Amino acid sequence: MTLLVILTVVDVLLLIAGLAFYLFWVGSLLTRIATNLEECAELVRTIKAHAELIGPGVEHINQTGGVVAGALPLLYEMAEGIVTGVTPAAPRPEVPEPALPASGTRRSRLLAAVGFTPQTLSDSERTGGNPR
Amino acid sequence: MHALAMNPTEHTLWVTALIIGFVVVLAVAALLSVLIYLVKIIDRRVAGVRDTLKAAAENTSNTVLIPQVADGVEAVLAEGLQHHLFLGRVLGKVKS
DSSP states (O other): OHHHHHHHHHHHHHHHHHHHHHHHHHHHHHHHHHHHHHHHHHHHHHHHHHHTTHHHHHHHHHHHHHHHHHHHHHHHHHHHHHHHHHSOOOOOOSSOOOOOOTTOOOOOOHHHHTTOOOTTSOHHHHTTTOOO | OOOOOOOHHHHHHHHHHHHHHHHHHHHHHHHHHHHHHHHHHHHHHHHHHHHHHHHHHHHHGGGGHHHHHHHHHHHHHHHHHHHHHHHHHHHHHHHO
16 A cells, blocks of 8 residues: 555656756756757848849849940940041142053053054063064 | 445546556657657758848849949939040041
C-alpha cells in the first residue's frame, strides 16, 4: 500500500517535472526564435525602404539618358558642319581654265585628206608618227 | 494511523493505473523531445533567414546612390544642351 502511494507520487512528480523542464526549454527556444523573427522583420522593412528608391531613380535615369541619346546625333551633325566650314579649300583662279578632255586633243585628218600640210607640224606629226 | 484495507481488484487497478501513468510520462517525454528537435530546426532556419536578410540589406544599402546618379545624368544633359547652344552659335558664324 505504502509502495503504491510512493510510486503514484513519484509518477505525478515525474510528469510535472518533465512537463516543466520541456516547457521551459521550448519556451526559451521560442523566445530566441521570436527575437530572430523580429530582427528579420526589421531587416525586411529596411530592404523595402532601400528598394523603394530603385524604381523612381531608374526611371529618371532612363528618361534623361533617352534625351541625351537623342541629342547626341544633332551635336554630331553640327560639329561636322563646323569642321566642313572651317577646313581651308584651294583658292579658285580668277579666269577659269577651259575644261580639257582627259584623253588630250586629237589630230584632225581633214587637212591631210586634201593634201595640205601646215608648216607648224613637225616631221613626226607630218608622217603621222610612223617612220618612213 | 490505521492501514486501509484494499481488496485484490482495487490493488490490480491501482497498479495498472500506475503503469499507465509511467507510460504516459514516457510518451510525453518522447513527444516533447520531438517538439524540441523540430523547434531547434526552426531556430536554425530562422537564423539562416536572418543572415540572408542581413546580406541582402547590405547589398541594397547602395541604392541611395541611384538618385545621385540620376542627378548626375541630368547634369550631363544640361551640359549637353549648353554644348548644343554653343555649336548652334558657332555653326551660324562659320557658314556665314
